[in-house]
Amino acid sequence: MASFGTQQPVAAAGQKKSIGPNDCNVPQAGTDGISSLNWSPTANFLISSNWDSGVRVWEAACNPQNTNQPVQVQPKAQVNHENSMPVLDTCFSADGSTVFSCGADKAVRMWRLGETPPNNIPQQIGAHDKPIQSVGFLSKSNLVVSGGWDAKLKFWDTRSPTPVGEFQLPERVYDLDVQGGLMVVATANRQVIIYDVSGPQPREHSRKESPLKYQSRCVSCFPDQTGFAIGSIEGRVGVQYIQKIPNKDHFAFKCHRQDSNVYSVNCLAFQNVYGTFATVGSDGVVTFWDKDNKQRLKAFPAIGQTIPCAAFNAQGNMFAYASSYNWSKGSQFYSPGSTPNEIYVHYTPEDEIKPKAAKKK
Template sequence: MSLFSLSASKPADVEFANPPSDSVSALAWSPNADLLAAASWSNEVRVYEVGPNGANQGKAMYSHEGPALCAKWSKDGTKIVSGGADNAARMFDAGSGQSTQIGAHDAPIKCIDWIDVGGGLVVTGSWDKTLRYWDLRQQAPVVQVTLPERCYAMDCVYPLLVVGTAERHMQIFNLNNPGTAFKTIASPLRMQTRTLACLPDASGYVLASIEGRCAIQYVEDSKTSLNFSFKCHRKDMAKGSQTFGSQFKTSSQQVFAVNDLAFNSMGTFVTAGSDGTLNIWDHNSRTRLKTIVEVGGPVVAARFNHSSQYLAYAISYDWSQGYQGNTAAQKTKIMLHPCQEDEVKPKVKK
């Protein structure tokens, strides 16, 4: 039986009730239930329960002492770990409703993930230029790695861990030897790394930049001929046109940041852009499967649920214009897009 809608008319996207009061920084679905965590600049991680037809309600909430910048569910769906501008890593127990601090850095924690080795290891990446591995049974990090620059993006599909830092450094780790980078390279993209995601089979990764570009990169040297990059999240702007408060004096192409990207269970992935659109891609066929256009503001985060039936995305200010650009007109919303099968299923090779 298909999980996807068989209706001829496509269902409308559903808005979540009670969104955070400030910009969303990260979204994360439980791997085995329709529970969505949202970390935000309002210092909170909120958990929403999604029911049939996208009906949703707040389920839980816990706080950091500064903006919450990242969040990730454990593989069994019982816990959430998060990091924030308070330099703290916290763990939330979904059963008890309690959160505890599990680690700390000397600067904000930008990225966090679980490592699937016994279920008890968490890795954090910080603006203090370190990567730290935490055994939840111990207070001090079990391994600390010095990064070449501040951690901006990170993802893990065991045994692959990829870290993107400031100044376009990329560090690739084999988690069988977590203390030493397996490979260090410069990003193939010319501009600052914004986000990245490992390929589902851990053979490589996708990274994206503030310049509206993505790159598919394979880890093994024997596969580098398969590497490629492509443009996305760009608009041809006519003279006098406006977008999110900016007016253009001449005809030009405006380039937007790719704020987030994430794979689904079918092996395709979504990119979320500051242009207010989302694109779903099949990297194997080098095809764009779907564009969700003009959702009402920058899309700052996006994630598929475990079955690829839903795509959650957050609309909020992306801080690209500093605090002056954060106007009351830009509302924070979390939306749910019911996916059609042809939007997420890979193209059949002919």
């Protein structure tokens, strides 16, 4: 995939904090690292999870005619996990009414928007034996799925504290993603497990090794459910199809690299309208890609701080991304005074994310 290229734009340290000059700086983004960002499927509500134990919700509004501030964001509410434990992931229910979260307290929790839970702690609906890395919602069966460092995948009916299903995995869960009837789980030791969740009972479809040589960091399903993209700590992304599709093959490409420095791909975010996607990395760079035409659409200047997570809203015209320490290097590299925790929302016009005509060979 040589047409993508590997070099990224560089900005001088301290000069840029956002990828766009008019990006909205989200208020009250938390006091510790930001671990996930997700948008409601039915409205422009943005949720984050943080290492400070918080789950926060904002409402965003987009007005492209206001070129000085096309996006405005207002804080709506916040809840916290117990014992000040880090929250590692969140997701919405299919109707956007409920937020699910998981984290180092080994609990899967549920929070109905508009309600204030007792002691401001969301209701626990499930548990693992070790911290829970990822949570997702299965719209076809109305089940919540959680993947933990106990190498287990559990499925929850919110009306019962006992899992309705459980799969033993080959290793710890590093990430999972659900899109319609497709779920993909990336574990330690470069294992990838694909599930069919289109019916009332999830079932395993297939297993494979990651096409990338080093540790998996993130995984994201295509909006059309025909495949998935996986990112790793080596600054590389693999694009994989579930079934053979004419004129489309698996491939991998390099990204988030500067000279001899290689940075982790921390998150992959697909845009629902066009099926294009963004990668964000520990180099502080956001890049938009077109997998079908194997093109880089837009590379933004580096912001000088790790970008741990990002997400497009359902309409595809707003892109949220976080800027914070992600704890990948441990506590010895964390400096509270010099490591801000910020979230920005970038208005995304079509010319940034819409596929361009394929280049003639």
